[in-house]
Amino acid sequence: MDLRYTADEIAFRDELRAFFRREIPAEIRRKVSEGRKLSREDIVTTQRVLHAHGLSVPNWPVEWGGKDWTPVQRYIFSEEIQAAAVPQPLSFNVNMVGPVIATFGNAAQKQRFLPPTANLDIWWAQGFSEPGAGSDLASLKTTARREGDEFVVNGQKTWTTLGQYADWIFCLVRTDPNARKKQEGISFLLIDMKTPGITVRPIITIDGGHEVNEVFFDEVKVPAENLVGELNKGWDYAKFLLSNERIGIARIGLTKERLARVKRLAQETPAGEGTVWDDPDFRRRLAWSEIELKALEITQMRVVAAQRTRAADKPDPSSSILKIKGSEIQQQATQLLMEVAGPYAMPRPDRDEDGANLPSVGPEWADAAAPLFFNYRKVSIYGGSNEIQRNIIAKAFLGL
Amino acid sequence: MDFDLTDEQRLLADSVNRFVSDRYGDFEKRKAYRAEAKGYAAANWSAMAEMGLLGLPLSEEQGGFGGGPVEALLVMEAIGRGLVVEPYLATVVLGLGLLRRAGGQEDLLAEVAAGGTTLAFAHQERQARHDLHDIATTARQDGDAWVLDGAKGVALHGDSADRLLVSARTAGGRRDRAGIGLFLLDPATPGVTRRGYATQDGLRAAEVVLEGARATLLAADALPLIELVADEAIAALCAEAVGAMETLRDLTVDYLKTRQQFGRPIGEFQALQHRAADMLVATEQARSMAMYAAMMVQGSDPAARATALSAAKALVGRLADQLGKDAIQLHGGIAMTEEYKAGHYFKRLTMLGVLFGDVDHHIRRVVAAGGLPD
Numbered sequence: 156m157d158l159r160y161t162a163d164e165i166a167f168r169d170e171l172r173a174f175f176r177r178e179i180p181a182e183i184r185r186k187v188s189e190g191r192k193l194s195r196e197d198i199v200t201t202q203r204v205l206h207a208h209g210l211s212v213p214n215w216p217v218e219w220g221g222k223d224w225t226p227v228q229r230y231i232f233s234e235e236i237q238a239a240a241v242p243q244p245l246s247f248n249v250n251m252v253g254p255v256i257a258t259f260g261n262a263a264q265k266q267r268f269l270p271p272t273a274n275l276d277i278w279w280a281q282g283f284s285e286p287g288a289g290s291d292l293a294s295l296k297t298t299a300r301r302e303g304d305e306f307v308v309n310g311q312k313t314w315t316t317l318g319q320y321a322d323w324i325f326c327l328v329r330t331d332p333n334a335r336k337k338q339e340g341i342s343f344l345l346i347d348m349k350t351p352g353i354t355v356r357p358i359i360t361i362d363g364g365h366e367v368n369e370v371f372f373d374e375v376k377v378p379a380e381n382l383v384g385e386l387n388k389g390w391d392y393a394k395f396l397l398s399n400e401r402i403g404i405a406r407i408g409l410t411k412e413r414l415a416r417v418k419r420l421a422q423e424t425p426a427g428e429g430t431v432w433d434d435p436d437f438r439r440r441l442a443w444s445e446i447e448l449k450a451l452e453i454t455q456m457r458v459v460a461a462q463r464t465r466a467a468d469k470p471d472p473s474s475s476i477l478k479i480k481g482s483e484i485q486q487q488a489t490q491l492l493m494e495v496a497g498p499y500a501m502p503r504p505d506r507d508e509d510g511a512n513l514p515s516v517g518p519e520w521a522d523a524a525a526p527l528f529f530n531y532r533k534v535s536i537y538g539g540s541n542e543i544q545r546n547i548i549a550k551a552f553l554g555l
Numbered sequence: 556m557d558f559d560l561t562d563e564q565r566l567l568a569d570s571v572n573r574f575v576s577d578r579y580g581d582f583e584k585r586k587a588y589r590a591e592a593k594g595y596a597a598a599n600w601s602a603m604a605e606m607g608l609l610g611l612p613l614s615e616e617q618g619g620f621g622g623g624p625v626e627a628l629l630v631m632e633a634i635g636r637g638l639v640v641e642p643y644l645a646t647v648v649l650g651l652g653l654l655r656r657a658g659g660q661e662d663l664l665a666e667v668a669a670g671g672t673t674l675a676f677a678h679q680e681r682q683a684r685h686d687l688h689d690i691a692t693t694a695r696q697d698g699d700a701w702v703l704d705g706a707k708g709v710a711l712h713g714d715s716a717d718r719l720l721v722s723a724r725t726a727g728g729r730r731d732r733a734g735i736g737l738f739l740l741d742p743a744t745p746g747v748t749r750r751g752y753a754t755q756d757g758l759r760a761a762e763v764v765l766e767g768a769r770a771t772l773l774a775a776d777a778l779p780l781i782e783l784v785a786d787e788a789i790a791a792l793c794a795e796a797v798g799a800m801e802t803l804r805d806l807t808v809d810y811l812k813t814r815q816q817f818g819r820p821i822g823e824f825q826a827l828q829h830r831a832a833d834m835l836v837a838t839e840q841a842r843s844m845a846m847y848a849a850m851m852v853q854g855s856d857p858a859a860r861a862t863a864l865s866a867a868k869a870l871v872g873r874l875a876d877q878l879g880k881d882a883i884q885l886h887g888g889i890a891m892t893e894e895y896k897a898g899h900y901f902k903r904l905t906m907l908g909v910l911f912g913d914v915d916h917h918i919r920r921v922v923a924a925g926g927l928p929d
């Protein structure tokens with residue numbers, strides 16, 4: 156057992172570190188570090204820089220631009236990109252739809268979609284959740300009926316993250332309403348957002364941001380060639396897609412960076428005779444977060460190491476562990492930052508969509524602290540809520 | 556021991572509760588109130604004046620009801636239930652709390668009670684964080700008047716208040732307990748600059764810069780008075796938190812009963828039932844502590860009072876934080892939306908946790924006192 160990286164791994168890491176800091180604009184990295192909203196351009200710019208250097212889709216098959224990396228190298232990449240506060244390549248493209256098309260799509264679909272997906276020439280949205288189908292995703296009601304060489308889609312998706320920017324959306328749709336089990340009548344369909352009959356409506360979240368949407372489908376005609384894989388096998392592809400999220404889901408690198416920033420700001424923020432950092436209660440809580448994060452980091456490395464040997468069909472609680480603890484610690488980090496801001500967490504100066512045009516009331520970083528804390532309640536809800544993760548551990552792993 | 560309300564108190568509770576359900580029962584109205592010029596509804600304020608709520612703490616000779624901490628608790632709990640945006644805390648709890656005790660402003664008291672004048676307390680300074688005695692703003696005498704220089708922050712409803720109560724140093728160093736005066740200031744006075752803004756919970760506040768602003772001295776060596784009124788504000792905030800916690804809990808429980816997933820109401824999942832049960836436990840613990848706060852704020856020993864109020868703020872703060880987070884989590888995505896009520900309660904509870912000192916600040920004070928008073 157040795158928890159340290161080899162010399163080669165260290166060299167690999169250092170190269171990435173230097174690359175991220177050199178090639179990705181500092182202004183974009185600053186926004187990530189401060190938890191501010193990224194514009195569409197920020198995300199596109201970053202992904203194209205990565206793509207130009209062959210780093211946008213390392214997890215894909217090599218023939219489509221992927222890297223022949225070891226699990227440890229993949230892990231290092233995922234951690235370092237976060238620690239450098241670089242926006243990660245758009246997850247919907249890179250971790251979700253890309254691998255599904257690469258694995259289950261036909262040759263024409265791969266040719267057509269994979270290159271622009273890697274370079275973010277196509278922006279994808281994830282159309283899974285519906286108003287009545289959240290945790291119980293398989294109860295989804297959006298239908299696609301076959302008419303000639305088209306599917307006609309009707310229904311509603313919701314919580315569609317960054318759907319306002321999307322060129323395409325990958326959807327789970329019900330193609331066999333009479334299937335024996337609800338999971339069996341679902342297909343995986345790619346839909347051009349410009350198709351007539353699609354309406355996108357913003358949902359404003361409690362932090363005041365616009366990052367999610369409702370998407371309505373009214374007699375939307377989709378060419379049958381946009382079906383991925385087999386008809387009525389969409390649930391299998393969705394499960395494959397969700398299991399691909401494992402690496403990076405805990406966002407350890409990002410949280411590390413955020414906790415370091417909390418520490419720095421606590422040392423700068425006056426509180427009576429000294430600074431916030433002088434408060435032992437505060438320091439104790441920060442220390443606990445750091446300790447829990449360290450444990451999770453090692454857990455994550457164990458998961459990475461085990462990937463080399465794990466039998467594919469064996470139940471594995473690791474992604475649930477990473478999701479539960481990762482989300483909790485991310486939330487703690489946002490709360491600690493809000494606590495540093497103290498009374499200056501309260502002002503909410505008017506500002507435009509993605510930046511400050513009115514000067515901050517308190518220290519500049521402080522106005523973003525409470526909104527980030529509010530916004531991060533989402534991380535224990537989406538991607539399979541923490542309750543659902545505990546159910547998975549209890550049922551699938553512990554056999555309860 | 557007697558937890559029963561008097562007939563008058565019951566009447567008061569009924570009428571404030573009716574006011575809140577009439578005016579805030581439809582949550583959309585709150586948005587409209589916030590969009591008014593002052594960030595709250597002028598009509599609600601007049602109605603509160605007519606009900607006698609604005610003169611509640613004044614004596615009968617002063618044209619009030621002689622209401623004490625129990626009356627304040629009843630009103631603030633209702634305010635918490637409705638997430639009321641009118642400046643009750645700023646004007647009545649803080650403003651009148653200071654003004655009526657400082658004395659000598661009988662006409663102004665009457666104007667406030669009648670709803671014609673609002674008040675705000677501009678006390679906090681950036682470097683002080685939560686320490687009430689940390690005051691750098693200075694006051695120097697010039698003839699009959701005093702001239703103030705300094706900067707005050709996050710003065711609740713300070714943007715629209717007709718009069719500001721301002722603390723400033725007449726003597727001593729920044730962190731001395733002695734030498735802090737309390738002043739009355741017309742914000743239209745030359746040398747006063749206000750920057751108003753919304754707060755994260757949909758209320759309003761202001762930064763106030765004083766550059767040679769002329770003001771009237773209300774009380775010299777006013778720290779003991781300021782500490783007393785801050786403790787009253789803490790008692791009020793605890794009561795408001797209880798009202799908000801209870802409503803948010805009920806909202807969550809209703810949602811658990813109606814939201815269907817996996818072919819049943821999600822309230823049938825025991826994991827969620829236990830969390831909802833904990834929300835009830837938390838609300839009742841917080842309510843007990845708000846009552847304790849109301850009782851102890853009347854105490855004659857300032858040190859015991861301060862420790863007790865810190866204890867209340869610490870526990871209510873901790874419980875409100877957990878309950879707010881659980882309420883969002885148990886709802887799922889819906890509670891992340893601006894359109895739905897729950898998130899607004901969560902945000903208010905979060906900000907109540909910061910106002911007049913966060914959990915760390917208050918637990919530290921209880922620890923420094925060696926624990927609770929007898």
Ligand SMILES: Cc1cc2nc3c(=O)[nH]c(=O)nc-3n(C[C@H](O)[C@H](O)[C@H](O)COP(=O)(O)OP(=O)(O)OC[C@H]3O[C@@H](n4cnc5c(N)ncnc54)[C@H](O)[C@@H]3O)c2cc1C
Binds near residue numbers: 317
């Ligand atoms: C900010 C944000 C972005 C999102 N982005 C996307 C996106 O881009 N695309 C997309 O398709 N979806 C997206 N989602 C949707 C997300 O996946 C769902 O919110 C999630 O699946 C939970 O569903 P729900 O919100 O309907 O809550 P519900 O499923 O109604 O759950 C409500 C509560 O019940 C609990 N619960 C449910 N079932 C059980 C059970 N069996 N046992 C115990 N507890 C249970 C849940 O944990 C939760 O606490 C996003 C959500 C958010 C908040």
